[in-house]
Amino acid sequence: MNLKPETLAKIEAVIPRYPVKRSAALPLLHLVQEDAGYIADEAVEWIAAKLDLQPINIYELVTFYPMFRRKPGGRRIIKVCRTLSCALAGSYKTAEAFKAAFNCGLDETSPDGEVTIEFVECLASCGTAPVVMIDETLHEKVDGERARALAVEIRQAGGPASAPTA
Amino acid sequence: MPVQETRLIFKHIDAAGYTNDLDCYLRHGGYEILRKAVQQKPEELCEEVMKSGVRGRGGAGFPCGMKWKFLDRKSGKPIYLICNADESEPGTFKDRQIIHKDPHQLIEGILISCYAIQAKTAFIYIRGEFPEGARILERAIEEARSKNLCGDNILGSGYSVEIFVHRGAGAYICGEETGLIESLEGKRPYPRIKPPFFPAVLGLYQCPTAVNNVETLCHVKHVIDMGGEEYAKIGTPGNSGTRILCVSGHVQKPGYYEFACGDLTLGQLIHDVCGGLRPGRSLKAVIPGGSSAKILRAGERYTGKLKDGSSFDWGLEDIPMDFDSLMAVGSMAGSGGVIVMDDSTDMVEALANINAFYAHESCGQCTPCREGSLWMKKITTRMSHGQARQEDVDLLGNVADQIAGRTICAFGEACSWPTQSFVLKFRDEFLNKARAQAGAASTNGNGAVPLI
Numbered sequence: 001m002n003l004k005p006e007t008l009a010k011i012e013a014v015i016p017r018y019p020v021k022r023s024a025a026l027p028l029l030h031l032v033q034e035d036a037g038y039i040a041d042e043a044v045e046w047i048a049a050k051l052d053l054q055p056i057n058i059y060e061l062v063t064f065y066p067m068f069r070r071k072p073g074g075r076r077i078i079k080v081c082r083t084l085s086c087a088l089a090g091s092y093k094t095a096e097a098f099k100a101a102f103n104c105g106l107d108e109t110s111p112d113g114e115v116t117i118e119f120v121e122c123l124a125s126c127g128t129a130p131v132v133m134i135d136e137t138l139h140e141k142v143d144g145e146r147a148r149a150l151a152v153e154i155r156q157a158g159g160p161a162s163a164p165t166a
Numbered sequence: 167m168p169v170q171e172t173r174l175i176f177k178h179i180d181a182a183g184y185t186n187d188l189d190c191y192l193r194h195g196g197y198e199i200l201r202k203a204v205q206q207k208p209e210e211l212c213e214e215v216m217k218s219g220v221r222g223r224g225g226a227g228f229p230c231g232m233k234w235k236f237l238d239r240k241s242g243k244p245i246y247l248i249c250n251a252d253e254s255e256p257g258t259f260k261d262r263q264i265i266h267k268d269p270h271q272l273i274e275g276i277l278i279s280c281y282a283i284q285a286k287t288a289f290i291y292i293r294g295e296f297p298e299g300a301r302i303l304e305r306a307i308e309e310a311r312s313k314n315l316c317g318d319n320i321l322g323s324g325y326s327v328e329i330f331v332h333r334g335a336g337a338y339i340c341g342e343e344t345g346l347i348e349s350l351e352g353k354r355p356y357p358r359i360k361p362p363f364f365p366a367v368l369g370l371y372q373c374p375t376a377v378n379n380v381e382t383l384c385h386v387k388h389v390i391d392m393g394g395e396e397y398a399k400i401g402t403p404g405n406s407g408t409r410i411l412c413v414s415g416h417v418q419k420p421g422y423y424e425f426a427c428g429d430l431t432l433g434q435l436i437h438d439v440c441g442g443l444r445p446g447r448s449l450k451a452v453i454p455g456g457s458s459a460k461i462l463r464a465g466e467r468y469t470g471k472l473k474d475g476s477s478f479d480w481g482l483e484d485i486p487m488d489f490d491s492l493m494a495v496g497s498m499a500g501s502g503g504v505i506v507m508d509d510s511t512d513m514v515e516a517l518a519n520i521n522a523f524y525a526h527e528s529c530g531q532c533t534p535c536r537e538g539s540l541w542m543k544k545i546t547t548r549m550s551h552g553q554a555r556q557e558d559v560d561l562l563g564n565v566a567d568q569i570a571g572r573t574i575c576a577f578g579e580a581c582s583w584p585t586q587s588f589v590l591k592f593r594d595e596f597l598n599k600a601r602a603q604a605g606a607a608s609t610n611g612n613g614a615v616p617l618i
Contacts, residue, residue, distance in 0.1 A: 020351065020371060022351060023332075023350060023352045024352065025353075026332070026352065027332065027333065030294070030333055030335070051352075060353075061353075064337065064355075065294075065334075066335070067294045067295075067335040067336035082519075083457070084256055084257070084457055084505055084516065084519050084523070085257055088415050088507065088511070088516075120336070121254075121256075121338065121526055121527065122255075122257075122457075122523070123295050124253045124254060124262050124293070124295070124296075125262060126258070126412060126414035126420070126505070127259055127412060127420040
């Protein structure tokens with residue numbers, strides 16, 4: 001594992017918070033994913049060893065919790081809420097607009113590696129539907145037009161995309 | 167007459183100049199109630215919470231004082247407090263406001279609650295999709311620690327407590343308290359079977375644990391401030407305090423509003439508070455307490471008797487927005503998420519949307535829920551995409567009826583109630599859809615007889 005020193009420091013700080021080491025599994029998965037972009041097999045084994053667990057104990061988490069990625073995503077991750085309140089406000093059209101703007105389907109990374117587009121379940125901001133999370137930022141009232149504008153912003157802010165590496 | 171909001175929890179939220187840092191909170195009298203609380207006996211605080219009658223704001227509406235009373239204090243094991251900030255019931259977005267805009271109110275509520283139940287460690291389990299909220303809470307805890315409001319020997323009282331923020335990772339089932347506990351222990355969030363695993367006895371690390379919603383813990387602060395009896399005067403008997411209602415869907419002014427429980431009816435909420443429906447549209451249906459709550463159809467009449475023996479005869483818009491009234495009309499106040507649908511809504515598609523959510527979120531532990539939620543999704547999705555059959559309507563009801571009551575946790579009920587209520591109340595629309603599609607299929611363009 002080639003984790004950044006600051007990630008390693010955070011990992012060391014978080015484990016003693018818990019009376020039982022295993023509780024640090026989700027925090028470690030988050031930290032590793034923030035650092036590496038996804039959870040590789042190597043990361044599963046590394047975290048398991050770190051917490052005195054078997055790899056299956058970590059693997060079963062990665063395969064259960066939707067937020068963990070098993071493969072690298074695009075440079076930005078676009079999560080469109082598809083649950084009822086957002087759908088009533090047109091979130092399926094929002095998703096279409098993103099798909100068209102980046103020329104890729106749902107759960108796919110655009111050919112230029114710029115974005116991965118996903119549908120997610122309720123993001124708990126139903127009063128400002130439809131909502132979208134781009135990486136860690138929530139965007140509210142994202143209709144098709146706003147989605148197209150956001151796509152332009154993403155491309156402009158882009159610079160050279162870090163090509164997905166497996 | 168316009169109904170007035172009673173802002174207790176949301177007093178400062180969205181107020182001009184109010185920020186989420188400690189200095190601002192202190193300027194508004196922050197942590198004064200904690201200061202008073204730690205000079206009282208813990209049992210007295212629990213007694214006040216009991217007297218207040220405050221009910222859990224996460225969905226089940228269980229009295230908070232009772233939950234605390236059940237804590238096993240004889241075992242000698244440490245007691246834990248978990249703040250359930252996994253807000254994920256579709257239609258609900260109240261905790262997000264508290265966490266982002268007034269985090270210290272929550273921290274103070276947690277500290278008072280910890281002292282009352284004598285917990286030395288509290289965890290805030292916050293949903294993974296609130297990364298900013300998690301950072302805000304971490305910062306707020308550090309600020310509180312710097313002023314000796316949290317940590318060792320808080321405010322010189324001899325009482326020590328630590329609060330940690332723990333992030334989830336996108337699983338709705340973590341909102342179920344025993345699933346949450348499993349998740350906090352680093353496992354898949356498979357809910358535990360009760361009995362024996364009541365959190366109050368065998369909770370986190372098999373120790374007595376209180377799991378309370380964000381809003382509930384904020385209410386505790388106000389209960390201790392006002393005194394239980396005084397607090398209970400807000401709202402109606404059995405439905406004390408204020409309630410935050412989150413309104414979304416087809417209204418002009420969706421948003422979050424706080425009222426004394428029972429102060430307003432559903433009609434007032436929709437028409438007066440939320441500015442009514444979009445122009446030219448009429449009300450079709452309302453889900454009153456998060457997506458699992460049974461749907462209410464416009465034009466229905468509800469008659470029956472309330473707990474106090476009085477009889478009622480209400481239309482949809484007359485229903486008071488409190489726990490008992492919504493239960494009396496066959497739905498629930500749940501988490502306070504009100505989803506309004508106008509006459510443009512296709513109810514088959516709306517149900518398909520909800521079913522897709524539950525199929526995705528079922529943890530898979532119990533067969534009736536895992537398979538049932540999946541098939542309800544498949545059937546309603548198929549019906550929405552031109553493949554509806556008349557018999558699907560009864561089939562859906564049949565599948566739904568075989569889930570509730572046959573699962574370890576309440577997710578079974580949560581996923582079957584939408585289907586049961588949609589199919590019952592909009593049966594005509596489901597059947598019409600099948601009829602219309604059958605008609606369309608038989609006129610296949612060439613005038614030839616259908617072969618299959």
